[in-house]
Structures are given as C-alpha cells and as structure tokens.
Amino acid sequence: xxxxxxxxxAIARGLAKTAxxxxxxxxxxxxxxxxxxxxxxxxxQADVVTELEVLSDAEIVVEAIAEDARAKCDLHSRLGELLxxxxxxxxxxxxxxxxxxxxxxxxxxxxAGMHVFNPVERMELVELVFPEEATEETRAxxxxxxxxxxxxxxxxxxxxxxxxxxxxxxxxxxxxxxQERTGLDSESIDACxxxxxxxxxxxxxxxxxxxxxxxxxxxxxxGAEVPARIRDLADEGKLxxxxxxxxxxx
Numbered sequence: 394x395x396x397x398x399x400x401x402x403a404i405a406r407g408l409a410k411t412a413x414x415x416x417x418x419x420x421x422x423x424x425x426x427x428x429x430x431x432x433x434x435x436x437x438q439a440d441v442v443t444e445l446e447v448l449s450d451a452e453i454v455v456e457a458i459a460e461d462a463r464a465k466c467d468l469h470s471r472l473g474e475l476l477x478x479x480x481x482x483x484x485x486x487x488x489x490x491x492x493x494x495x496x497x498x499x500x501x502x503x504x505a506g507m508h509v510f511n512p513v514e515r516m517e518l519v520e521l522v523f524p525e526e527a528t529e530e531t532r533a534x535x536x537x538x539x540x541x542x543x544x545x546x547x548x549x550x551x552x553x554x555x556x557x558x559x560x561x562x563x564x565x566x567x568x569x570x571x572q573e574r575t576g577l578d579s580e581s582i583d584a585c586x587x588x589x590x591x592x593x594x595x596x597x598x599x600x601x602x603x604x605x606x607x608x609x610x611x612x613x614x615x616g617a618e619v620p621a622r623i624r625d626l627a628d629e630g631k632l633x634x635x636x637x638x639x640x641x642x643x
Contacts (some may be wrong), residue, residue, distance in 0.1 A: 399453030407513025601633035
C-alpha cells in the first residue's frame with residue numbers, strides 16, 4: 394500500500410520511518426528547504442516531494458502539520474478536492490476537533506483522527522477518533538493501518554485533548570505551578586516523579602519534549618489554565634528540546 398504523509402516535522406518523519414518497512418511512503422513538504430531536511434533524515438525510507446498532486450495514487454493520506462485548526466482545515470479542503478474519491482484522509486491532531494477537520498475535507502465518511510505520540514517509532518498507542526459519518530470500512534482500514542504499524546489503537550471520543558492529553562496536561566501544568574510557588578529546581582521535580590511515582594520521564598522534561606508552544610496550544614484547546622512560566626519561555630523562543638532550551642538546556 395502507498396501511504397501519503399503531509400508534513401515534514403518530527404511526527405511526519407516518525408510515521409514515515411515506522412511505516413517504511415511495510416508501505417511505500419510519499420511525504421509532502423511545503424517548501425524545498427523542508428523537503429531537503431526530510432530527505433537527509435529519512436534517506437531512502439520515503440519519496441519526499443513538494444507537489445500535493447503526487448499523493449493522488451496513495452490509498453491513505455495522513456496529515457501531520459502544525460496544530461493549527463485553520464491551517465489543517467484549509468489543507469484538508471485542498472486534499473479533498475485534489476485526491477481521488479476512494480482515498481482515505483486522516484489528521485494527527487492531538488487536541489483539535491476531528492469532526493471539524495473532516496467536514497473541511499468533504500469526505501467525513503472516509504476520515505479519521507490518528508493521534509500518534511512522539512517519538513512515533515517507540516510509542517505504542519494511537520488514539521483513533523472517527524466522525525459520526527465514518528463508515529465501518531473506514532474504521533476497519535484505519536484499525537488495520539495501526540496494527541500494521543505495530544501500534545495499539547484505542548477508539549476515543551472526539552473531545553478536546555481526547556483521553557491522554559486531557560488527563561496529562563493539567564498534571565504537567567501543576568508541576569510548573571509548583572515550581573512557580575516554591576522555586577524548586579526542575580531536576581528535583583522530575584526526580585521526584587521518576588523515582589517516587591515510577592514515571593519514565595519527569596513532567597518538565599516531558600513539556601520540553603512536547604514543545605512549550607505546543608503545550609500552551611493544547612492547554613488552550615482543552616480549557617486548562619496555562620502557567621505564565623510556559624508562555625514566558627515560549628515568548629523568549631525557549632520552546633524546549635527542539636530549540637535547545639526550555640526548562641532544561643539541550
């Protein structure tokens with residue numbers, strides 16, 4: 394099966410790497426500069442292109458661009474018009490309305506939300522979200538895709554943040570508020586949760602890994618109060634691991 398991936402960031406590349414053993418991968422990047430970076434990192438694991446038309450012979454196309462509702466809806470509107478009718482579409486949104494993006498595509502009966510987790514190669518779960526119009530065949534094919542990727546798919550409601558982020562981010566934000574109140578250093582907070590609660594990664598490290606701009610966007614989408622410290626760091630360009638600095642330096 395040919396799998397189309399729209400986007401060239403960490404999630405898109407992780408999907409390409411994970412799927413490349415079993416599928417022919419075509420990955421679309423918006424700009425040639427982004428395409429070159431993706432080619433360097435993926436080597437021969439995907440055909441990296443900058444023309445959406447090349448995705449036309451894919452059976453499933455998964456969008457993995459930035460977490461911006463308007464940008465995702467605009468792109469899916471283009472894909473819905475461009476791609477042949479049988480092609481299934483998906484979004485990797487972690488917090489936005491799947492039904493809204495599906496409507497923008499014009500094919501909600503052939504649409505799914507596939508919330509994969511970073512790093513895609515190592516994280517087992519996929520939160521699958523279907524609009525009401527999705528057919529049984531659509532559901533079966535996305536479950537089959539996840540199984541083929543070696544993932545465990547769990548169907549969850551189309552509610553902001555789904556299950557994982559809706560429960561996780563209030564906890565992560567509480568860790569930041571604790572630091573704001575007490576001045577406790579980041580290493581100590583993370584050590585307590587790793588050694589005392591058995592977490593594989595401390596909450597502040599996890600926020601850095603997610604990206605503080607993304608964390609703030611998720612917090613806003615689920616109606617959680619985002620700590621001022623996160624917004625301040627993001628405004629300074631200290632977005633976490635991808636920027637080399639956040640709660641920790643990298």
